[in-house]
Amino acid sequence: MEKRYIKKDSLNGRVKKMAEAGLVYAPVKDGDNVLFQVLTPGMEPLTAYANSKNAPKNFFFPHTEKLMKYTRTEKGMAFSGELAEARDAVLFGVRPCDARSFVLLDMLFDQEKYRDPYYVARREKTTVICLACIHPPYTSCFCTSVDGGPTDAAGADILLTDLGERYLVEFLTPKGEKLEAHFAGEKAGDEADAQKQAITAQAEQEITSRIPAKEIKPILDANFEHPFWNTIHQKCLACGTCTYLCPTCHCFDISDEQKGDDGIRLRNWDSCMFPLFTLETSGHNPRPTQKERWRQRAMHKFKYYVDNFSAIACVGCGRCVMYCPVNIDIRKIVTDISKL
C-alpha cells in the first residue's frame, strides 16, 4: 500500500485540519493526565507523548451506553432500540499496543453469531491512526512478549513512524487511504522500509520487560487447582482499576433505569474483580473470594481467550502494572506461573 513522508512539524496542524472537517478523537493534556478527547477548536493534539491513562477502547465500547429506551403504556411497556447512530470519526494517536487491543475486541464483539451492533457500528465508522513508539515510553511496556511490537500496525488503518525530521505515513487499509488528502507529501520508497526496520530493532531493544506470556498456556491448562493461586490475591482491594484501564477487558453489566413513565436499558463496564459480578440470587457465588476472581482474570487473559480465539487477551500496555494501588504486577504473575 501507499507510503509517504510528511514533515514532522506539520503533523499537529494536519490533525487540527482533520478536526475541522469531521470528528477527531486525539490525545490531549488534561491536568496531569493524557486522555483521548474529542478535538475541538483551541485544543492541542499531542503528537509526542507516552501513552494515555485510559485505554481508547471507550470510543467503541463506552463506559456506559444506552441499549434501548422504553415507555410505560396502559398494558405494560413499549420499547425501541437505541442504536446511537455511529458517525464517521478519526481516532488519532493510538499507540500500537492499544491498536492491537481493537483486533482482540473485534474477535469477541464481531463474531459471526451475535454480532454486537453497538460496537461494530462505531468500529466500522472509525479510522484508527497509530503512532509507533520509536522509544517505548515505560519500563512496564511488554508488547513484544504478547505478539505485539512498538512499531506494529495491527488494528490500525494508518501507521505513523517518527523518522527524525519526518514521519513515515503508511496507509494500511482502504479506510486509511480515504484520509490520503490529509497526509499530502513526498512518496516514500524502499529506503523507508530499511530505515523503519532499524528503528524497530532499536525500539524493541529498548523494551526491558520480557515475560514468558506465550509459554504459560499449557501450564494454566494443568494448574487450575495449584496452591500458587493462594499467593497473589491477598493484597488485592478488588477496586477494579486494572480491568477498567485495561484495553482488552470487555466485561459489562446490563441494568434498567426508570423515571416516571420513561426508562432506559444501559450497559456499563463491569469487572471480574468485583464480588457481585457472579453472585447469584440464592447467595451462591461460584467465585466466592478474591482468589477465584484473580485466577479468573489471569486465566481469561492467558488461557480462555487463547482457547476461544487463539490470542492472548493482553497487549502489554502496562497500565494495570502502573496503576494498581497495591502494586500487583501481571508480569510477575506470568513469570511465576511459567515456573510452576
Add this chain to the structure above:
Amino acid sequence: MQNPYLPIPVVVSKIITEVETKDIKTFRLEFLNKEDEANFKYLPGQFAELSLYGKGESPIGIASSPTQPGYIEFTVQKAGVVTSSLHEIEEGTHMGVRGPLGNSWPIEYLEGKNIVVVGGGFAFTTLRSLINYMIHDDNRKRFGSITVIYGARTPGLLIYKDELAEWQKRSDINLNVTVDKGDASWKGREGFVPTVCKEVAPSSENAVTVICGPPVMIRFTLPVFFDLGFSKENIVTSLEMRMKCGIGKCGRCNVGSKYVCKDGPVFTLAELDKLTKEY
C-alpha cells in the same frame, strides 16, 4: 444488523400458580408480531431472557415445547428483583423476551435411544419441554422408551399437575412421581429421587439420562446411574450461572473457557469433567 440485545414484544396471555406456596408461577407469552413467532425457533433445553422494563432481565428456561405453537411458557420462582416483579404482573401485560438462547438438550443424540428423565423441584421446566416434545405424535417414534422420575418435597410443590395426570394415562411413558413426604390425600409414591431411581432401575442399554434438579439431588442421584452402568457421555444436565447478556460477551458466566449462556447450559457429565469445577 440484527440487534441481539433487543427483546421481542410479547403479551402475557395466561398465568398459572403452580404450587401451594404460590411462589412458582407459569407464564404463557404470546408474540405481539406474528413474524417474531415464526423466527423464534427453539428446542427443549434452551432458555430466554425475560425482560421487564424498569426492572431488568432474568434468564429462564423455556418450559413449553416447540410442538406447542402459538405461545411460549416459562415457569418462574420468585427470587430477586425481576422474578418478584414478574410475580406481580397480570394477564394482558406487555413485556419482552430475548432469545432463544443457549444450546439445547441433545435431541439428535437422543433419537433412537431410551430416555430417562430425572427432575427435582421446579427445575423440572426444560425437562417438561423435552417430554412434551418427545411424546408429540410427530416425534414419539423417533425415541425409544421414556422413563420419567420426578420428585418434589411435598405434593403441594409438584408443578404441572394436570400434565402429570395426562402423562400417567399414557402407556408410552413410564412416569414415576414421588414426594419426600406425602400428606393425607397423597396416594402416590414417597421417597427421595435417588432412592426412587434405584427402585425403578432403568436399564442403561442404549439409554441416556437427562437430569436437572437441586445440587444435592444431583449429587446423590448420579452414583445410582453410574451403578446402573450409565457412562458420563450418557448423562446430560444443565448448568446455572449468573447471566446478563446471554450471548457470550459480558464475561460473567464462564466455566473455564466455556460460556454457559452460549456453549451451554446443557453439558454431558463427560464434558463437565473436562471443565473446571467453578460453578
